[in-house]
Amino acid sequence: MSARAALLVLVSSVLLCACGPSGERPLLGYVEIEPTRVAAQQAGRLVSLSVQRGGEVAAGAPLFALDTELERPALDEAEARRAQSDAQAQDLASGKRPAELDSFRAREAAARSALSLAESDLARQQSLSAEGFVSPMSLDSLRERVRSARAQLDQAAADLRAAELAGREAQRAAATAAVKVAEAQRAQAQTRLAQKQLVAPVAAHVEDTYYRIGEWVPAGSPVVSLLPAGSTKLRFYIPQARLAAMRPGQRIRVLCDGCGEGFTARVTWVASSAEYTPPVIYSKDNRAKLVFKAEAQPERAVALAPGLPVDVLPEAGQ
Known part of the structure; x- marks a missing residue:
């Protein structure tokens, strides 16, 4: 075989290797990495x-x-405000403290004793008055004393009932709202700290x-x-004549420098409108031609440098 014939065979073999199973020329593309x-x-x-x-x-x-020089003190302050608001709400919901209630009960007992004494004195003086020993004026004074003691007892009983009740509805509603505000401030402080x-x-x-x-x-x-996994993708460009054969889900074979025998990938997206071939893959054959942008995801983890040129071929049997 002559040298010229051997050269022709070699060139033909290289061209065949660079084509797909049906003789198509590979599509041109590059590696793109989308970091988080x-x-x-x-x-x-x-x-x-x-x-x-x-x-x-x-x-x-x-x-x-x-x-966190600003966020940590803000969270501590929010925690303290929340505890304060909660304590105030519980205090209003529970009424007076036990020691205070004991004081009101003692006042009621003293008023009841004073009324009982006044009534006893009045009864005794009325008996004496019937015998002529006590003047009517003295009886009027004793009757007024009984009325005063009864009024004091009524007041002490009312004070005790009020002390045993929780705070007024409006006060308790305000305390509950203050607790919610404090909780929201605490949550905000926690979020700012976590950020x-x-x-x-x-x-x-x-x-x-x-x-x-x-x-x-x-x-x-x-x-x-x-x-993360899946952050490496392939971007390539499809001529109009080969668009029907490259749809999402299509398996492709990818060749590149340093990839050995290459690897497979799946087409994940194909543009719906055409654009001019980008300058990054300009060549004498595809300059200024309209193509459709497409993307594919490698089916296995492959170490690829961003911007690395790749050749894309349809997988055999697809």
């Missing part, structure tokens, strides 16, 4: 960083913490950290970047 960037809703100084770049973190494990102590939302690979301990972190600024 974790930020605190409040600003603060970074006091703890529990993960390192390149490490792994479990779901719910600590990521980082900001200082400064972040944990991993899912198990993930730690892509990067952006601050060092002691640095000031603005509110909403990411501190840790995570790569």
